[in-house]
Amino acid sequence: MNDVETLSPQAIPTGTMNKAPSIPRLRVGLPLGPTLRTKGVGMMLLVVVYALFIWAYAINQKNELLVRFNELRELHETEMQLHLIELAAFRDITEFFLFIDSEQELRPENIRDQIEALQQRQVAVIERYPEIAPTFAGLSHALAEAIINPGRKALADVGIQLAATQRYLEQLAKELALYQKALSDDYYALGDAAAMSSLLFGLFGVAGIGLVAMYFFTGLTRDIKSLERRLDDVVHGYRGAPLPIRRKDELGQLTHDVNRMVEELAQREEDLDLERRKTFQQEKMAAIGTLAAGIVHEIGNPVAAISGLLSTLQYDLGQAPMGHDDRVERLQMVQQQVDRLAAIARDVSDFAVPQSGKRELLNLNGLVENTNRFMRFDKRLRNIEIVLDLNPGLPAIYGVSDQLVQLLMNLMINAADAMEGGQSDVSKISISTFRVGADIGLQIEDSGHGMDATTLEKALDPFFTTKGAGKGTGLGLPLCYTVANEHGGTITLESKPGQGTRARVILPVDGRAKPRTEQEMAS
Numbered sequence: 001m002n003d004v005e006t007l008s009p010q011a012i013p014t015g016t017m018n019k020a021p022s023i024p025r026l027r028v029g030l031p032l033g034p035t036l037r038t039k040g041v042g043m044m045l046l047v048v049v050y051a052l053f054i055w056a057y058a059i060n061q062k063n064e065l066l067v068r069f070n071e072l073r074e075l076h077e078t079e080m081q082l083h084l085i086e087l088a089a090f091r092d093i094t095e096f097f098l099f100i101d102s103e104q105e106l107r108p109e110n111i112r113d114q115i116e117a118l119q120q121r122q123v124a125v126i127e128r129y130p131e132i133a134p135t136f137a138g139l140s141h142a143l144a145e146a147i148i149n150p151g152r153k154a155l156a157d158v159g160i161q162l163a164a165t166q167r168y169l170e171q172l173a174k175e176l177a178l179y180q181k182a183l184s185d186d187y188y189a190l191g192d193a194a195a196m197s198s199l200l201f202g203l204f205g206v207a208g209i210g211l212v213a214m215y216f217f218t219g220l221t222r223d224i225k226s227l228e229r230r231l232d233d234v235v236h237g238y239r240g241a242p243l244p245i246r247r248k249d250e251l252g253q254l255t256h257d258v259n260r261m262v263e264e265l266a267q268r269e270e271d272l273d274l275e276r277r278k279t280f281q282q283e284k285m286a287a288i289g290t291l292a293a294g295i296v297h298e299i300g301n302p303v304a305a306i307s308g309l310l311s312t313l314q315y316d317l318g319q320a321p322m323g324h325d326d327r328v329e330r331l332q333m334v335q336q337q338v339d340r341l342a343a344i345a346r347d348v349s350d351f352a353v354p355q356s357g358k359r360e361l362l363n364l365n366g367l368v369e370n371t372n373r374f375m376r377f378d379k380r381l382r383n384i385e386i387v388l389d390l391n392p393g394l395p396a397i398y399g400v401s402d403q404l405v406q407l408l409m410n411l412m413i414n415a416a417d418a419m420e421g422g423q424s425d426v427s428k429i430s431i432s433t434f435r436v437g438a439d440i441g442l443q444i445e446d447s448g449h450g451m452d453a454t455t456l457e458k459a460l461d462p463f464f465t466t467k468g469a470g471k472g473t474g475l476g477l478p479l480c481y482t483v484a485n486e487h488g489g490t491i492t493l494e495s496k497p498g499q500g501t502r503a504r505v506i507l508p509v510d511g512r513a514k515p516r517t518e519q520e521m522a523s
């Protein structure tokens with residue numbers, strides 16, 4: 001039997017049911033980083049910028065290739081022309097020597113015609129390709145000589161110059177061909193390099209973006225999965241440590257919200273559990289009270305009958321002539337015990353009759369006396385001296401008697417429990433009432449083992465108990481606190497280890513519940 005279990009049903013205060021605290025619907029935010037959307041847009045921009053870069057690079061390479069290509073084409077054309085000129089020179093040489101070798105008479109006007117034709121062709125070539133003009137310097141000179149001084153010698157000189165020019169042109173064409181080859185090799189190399197680098201850029205870009213995307217989505221999937229698992233665990237009752245928050249985007253916020261939800265769920269369940277246990281206790285008490293009332297009622301009748309019969313028997317024996325008879329004495333003793341039984345039944349029934357939880361004008365002293373009388377039947381208080389010091393000048397207070405009885409009983413039982421085992425020489429509980437300004441005070445002091453600072457600090461916490469399993473519930477003092485609070489009063493505990501405990505309750509006479517949360521505790 002623990003202390004609460006000994007309480008009568010109507011002594012359970014009706015006002016202790018607390019509503020589960022409503023959770024504020026405030027959205028507590030994380031310091032938000034870039035959102036998922038921003039990350040997506042950023043990634044797309046990155047892809048676009050990279051594509052633009054590759055495009056610009058490819059255009060640049062193409063232009064470079066085009067420049068080389070044009071150069072090559074021009075070179076090719078030049079080479080072709082050189083060959084043509086070379087060919088023409090070769091033809092001229094052939095014609096010229098044929099002309100010299102012919103049996104034809106070398107008349108100056110014939111020579112002049114021939115030379116002028118050559119000069120015209122040379123001028124035409126130089127006009128088109130002024131850069132090869134120096135090549136023709138020797139030839140021009142020989143031609144000019146031949147016009148001034150036509151003859152076999154001049155012609156032979158022209159022939160020699162023609163051959164030299166042709167050799168020179170041939171040499172030039174060879175060099176050009178070599179240069180062209182080098183240029184075209186360069187062109188192909190550049191083309192290959194451009195193709196290869198474009199390919200590499202493309203590949204690395206795609207691979208890089210792929211890696212970033214993979215990293216991003218892997219992280220996202222991992223976090224979504226762990227959130228999903230956590231939610232599943234929560235559904236199956238998990239209320240433990242929160243998930244670590246690794247990100248600052250919407251998913252991070254969601255994780256944070258889920259953590260908060262779990263925390264609040266746990267708090268709410270704890271509150272509900274507390275309420276459930278309180279309700280259970282109340283119902284248990286009510287059931288025991290009803291049972292007790294029934295039993296007391298059933299006992300009352302036979303006790304009354306026995307008492308009546310005893311009186312009759314005593315009277316009859318008293319009438320007998322033999323004078324003193326010790327049977328009368330024994331019957332008187334039986335009568336005393338029956339009276340005691342009747343008194344117990346009366347007291348229990350006083351407490352068992354359901355009373356309203358309404359506020360009414362109460363005499364605190366009377367309440368203390370009644371409770372004390374009733375509590376004397378509790379075996380824990382049997383060997384304890386209870387001293388009452390009640391101030392007769394107390395004003396009536398406005399309050400709920402059940403609740404105040406409950407408070408007093410709990411404090412008395414705690415006092416008795418503290419003296420269990422009889423460490424101190426005198427087991428004594430002093431109960432006093434007094435005035436404190438306009439308020440009234442009720443003090444319960446014991447000579448028990450007292451409390452150390454930690455116990456004292458936690459004593460008012462629900463379910464805090466230092467008593468063994470099945471003995472303490474840890475609900476006694478929280479209940480006292482609630483009752484005092486609901487009467488607009490306070491409860492103060494003072495205690496030192498080995499020096500007993502003093503519980504002091506201050507109640508305003510109007511008994512109005514004006515919640516005072518301040519709790520003073522001195523050790």
Ligand SMILES: Nc1ncnc2c1ncn2[C@@H]1O[C@H](COP(=O)(O)OP(=O)(O)O)[C@@H](O)[C@H]1O
Nearest residue numbers: 414418450459465466467472473474476477501
């Ligand atoms: N008069 C007292 N003397 C010593 N310790 C006390 C006293 N009253 C309360 N306590 C301490 O406070 C704890 C909480 O008390 P209470 O809320 O009534 O729960 P319970 O009595 O069921 O343990 C007790 O377990 C005990 O350690």
Ligand SMILES: [Mg+2]
Nearest residue numbers: 003414476477
């Ligand atoms: Mg207790």
